[in-house]
Amino acid sequence: MHFGHAVAAALFAVAASAPAIEVDVIVRDSGGNPAGDAVISVRGTTGTGTGTPSVAQTHVIDQRNETFVPYVEVFRPGDSVVFRNSDRTRHHVYSFAPAKSFEFVIPPGNSSPPVVLDRDGEIAVGCNIHDRMITHLYVSDAPWVAKSDAQGHATFADLPAGHYQMRAWHPQLRPGKQQPDRAVDVGDGTTTVTFELPLLPDPRPDAGDREHTRY
Secondary structure (H helix, E strand, C coil): CCHHHHHHHHHHHHHHHCCCEEEEEEEEECCCCECCCCEEEEEEEECCCCCCCCCCCEEEEEEECCEEECCEEEECCCCEEEEEECCCCCEEEEEEECCEEEEEEECCCCECCCEECCCCEEEEEEECCCCCCEEEEEECCCCEEEECCCCCEEEEEEECCEEEEEEEECCCECCCCCCCEEEEEECCCCEEEEEEECECCCCCCCHHHCCCCCC
16 A cells, blocks of 8 residues: 555544544523523534534424524525414515525415525524514534524534634624634543623513523
């Protein structure tokens, strides 16, 4: 075997045998409260691989009690979204976002045709009949991406050891604020990364009654 090929094969074998490392991300608002619905994207800076290739999926955004469910959904480029109307009133779903624009009038009990999301970016979606309704579609091609739960936690269970750049996004980040990021070195054992985000109040009605929205 050619010497260069032998070295490449050896390096590949070492990388393939390296154990996956769990990284726990904790997201809070400026008051120290858990921040759910934050999207954490992770990109390697040196020798960290490209993550697991994803297969295009179709995600359903429901409309129940005049509310989009979920509030934030994460997509990969090439994924599709379908809007389902589970209410007894019609909804007029629309987006003018640069990443994808569309418009559908959806009668009760019906769904929109699938919309392919082929560009990175955040897509804010509203209802032209019920102004208080809003959802956010976050399309990312980062090798690793996750959304924080109601307790403000997101876990990456399969990061190889290496150097990474983590970035946090949230729909309620104050305008003009750059997306917070962190340089993270992942080694042996579990790593914990904390983000504190300057968030505006939740714009949805009755937000104070939701467990995951205490901004």
